[in-house]
Amino acid sequence: MAHASSKLRLSAASTLEFPVPASQRLEEVGNMRLSVAAAISHGRVFRRLGLGPESRIHLLQNLLTGLVRHERIEASWARVDELRGYAEKLIDCGKLGDTNERAMRMADFWLTEKDLIPKLFHVLVPRYQGQNGGxxxxxxxxxxxxxxxxxxAVIEYKGNCLPPLPLPHRDSxxxxxxxxxxxxxxxxxxxxxxxHTVQTPEI
Known part of the structure; x- marks a missing residue:
């Protein structure tokens, strides 16, 4: 019965039925971006990725959605490097649980395919429950x-069922x-x- 109620909560979340003003949603998204910057960039300016702010967000949403669905995707190094912080932060946010309003709003914002919201909370988050980052x-x-x-570059969520990536060879x-x-x-x-060289004496 609890599992069914969880599905109902997820279904409601996927239809954007949150009584939250748009300004607050944007503020929380902005906070997430700032926290990602603090965590992975140490003050580094975000890449523009050759796009305007709105297009950049849409690109990251699509990349993150693809990563959650397939658990491994490839893109340019710059995009993968930028995406990585958001992918990590999404798991941290998901650990708050599907009953947490902020976690559900974040999942709903970043995952454009709403059928992936249950996967985030019930597949990916439990996989990393005892892990702090990485x-x-x-x-x-x-x-x-x-x-x-x-x-x-290729980026993946660790612990997936795909064939392992070849480890990079490093010339020691x-x-x-x-x-x-x-x-x-x-x-x-x-x-x-x-x-050990024997010197010939001079005559």
Missing amino acids: YTRMLQIPNRNKQDRAKM NLTLLNQLLQGLRKDQEASTHSS
């Missing part, structure tokens, strides 16, 4: 079109520590070689 993973991927210079020989160790070995080898 719900997403992003990885740079090769460009499909060699003429496209924009870096591409290029790290600063290994470079210093290699230099030290060369110096030691040179020193050892010079100490």
